[in-house]
Amino acid sequence: MNSLLKRKSRGDAWFDIINYTMLTIIMLLVLYPLYFVLVASLSDPNYIYSGEVWLFPKGFTLDGYERIFSDSSIWIGYGNSILYATLGTLIGVAVTVFAAYPLARKDLAGKSVIMWFLLVTMFFSGGLIPTYLLIKDLHMLNTIWALVIPGAGGVFNVIIVRTFFQSSIPDEMWEAASIDGCSNTRFFWSIVLPLSKSILAVMVLYHVVGFWNGFFDALIYLNDESKYPLQLVLRNILVQNQVNSGMMIDVESYAAKMRVTELIKYGVIMVSSLPLLILYPFLQKYFVKGVMIGSIKG
Numbered sequence: 001m002n003s004l005l006k007r008k009s010r011g012d013a014w015f016d017i018i019n020y021t022m023l024t025i026i027m028l029l030v031l032y033p034l035y036f037v038l039v040a041s042l043s044d045p046n047y048i049y050s051g052e053v054w055l056f057p058k059g060f061t062l063d064g065y066e067r068i069f070s071d072s073s074i075w076i077g078y079g080n081s082i083l084y085a086t087l088g089t090l091i092g093v094a095v096t097v098f099a100a101y102p103l104a105r106k107d108l109a110g111k112s113v114i115m116w117f118l119l120v121t122m123f124f125s126g127g128l129i130p131t132y133l134l135i136k137d138l139h140m141l142n143t144i145w146a147l148v149i150p151g152a153g154g155v156f157n158v159i160i161v162r163t164f165f166q167s168s169i170p171d172e173m174w175e176a177a178s179i180d181g182c183s184n185t186r187f188f189w190s191i192v193l194p195l196s197k198s199i200l201a202v203m204v205l206y207h208v209v210g211f212w213n214g215f216f217d218a219l220i221y222l223n224d225e226s227k228y229p230l231q232l233v234l235r236n237i238l239v240q241n242q243v244n245s246g247m248m249i250d251v252e253s254y255a256a257k258m259r260v261t262e263l264i265k266y267g268v269i270m271v272s273s274l275p276l277l278i279l280y281p282f283l284q285k286y287f288v289k290g291v292m293i294g295s296i297k298g
Contacts, residue, residue, distance in 0.1 A: 041267045045263055074234070084148060157203060
């Protein structure tokens with residue numbers, strides 16, 4: 001650090017110091033809430049209520065996690081969420097890429113008309129009841145397809161991927177490949193996709209996060225509890241442990257129930273966030289490049 005500062009002017013050095021200081025503060029502001037949830041999930045709720053928990057667990061306990069994982073439905077929810085996220089991501093990324101690539105080509109007839117129709121759907125939607133009736137008429141109620149099909153194609157994602165293709169895959173590359181006898185299909189699979197790993201990683205992350213955190217569609221379209229995703233299972237566990245003050249006469253029982261609810265609340269946040277926290281570092285190196293090129297250029 002000292003050798004680096006010596007090679008720079010005083011103004012550049014102060015700029016770097018202020019820049020790193022600001023970035024460190026912003027990083028702490030982003031990370032601390034998540035760290036606090038982790039610490040609170042391992043602490044005695046009495047210390048949380050009194051404001052004594054802020055950096056390290058106090059009154060260490062795993063009671064919240066034991067109560068959460070003792071419910072067998074949580075493992076069913078985990079399995080369902082992994083299935084929905086995996087299948088939904090595969091379908092969603094495929095639909096997005098297959099829609100974006102032709103729209104990025106200059107030789108597609110009627111490209112502007114197709115884009116206009118797609119953009120209209122960003123401003124006007126059918127609404128909840130027409131969408132529900134459509135899902136019902138398609139006989140997808142209480143099936144996995146009600147969760148993965150409606151959210152498979154997103155116009156916003158199509159625009160990002162299309163812009164990435166326009167910016168990163170020059171027309172001259174296709175012209176050179178076609179002169180050598182390359183077909184459209186071969187060009188797409190052998191050249192376009194290998195050069196688009198960054199935007200594909202971004203799309204995978206977008207879709208995985210969306211399907212993993214989604215619970216509203218499951219709440220509307222699923223009746224069978226064995227098909228509930230993790231988020232809906234955790235919501236039910238949290239609701240079942242909520243305190244109803246009108247039914248509690250004993251003050252000690254009320255306070256004990258409140259402590260359990262507090263423990264479960266923080267534990268549920270960690271259980272639902274952990275898979276995404278594990279996945280994100282593997283895709284982070286592609287994230288900035290893919291999003292910046294896909295959303296700004298073009």
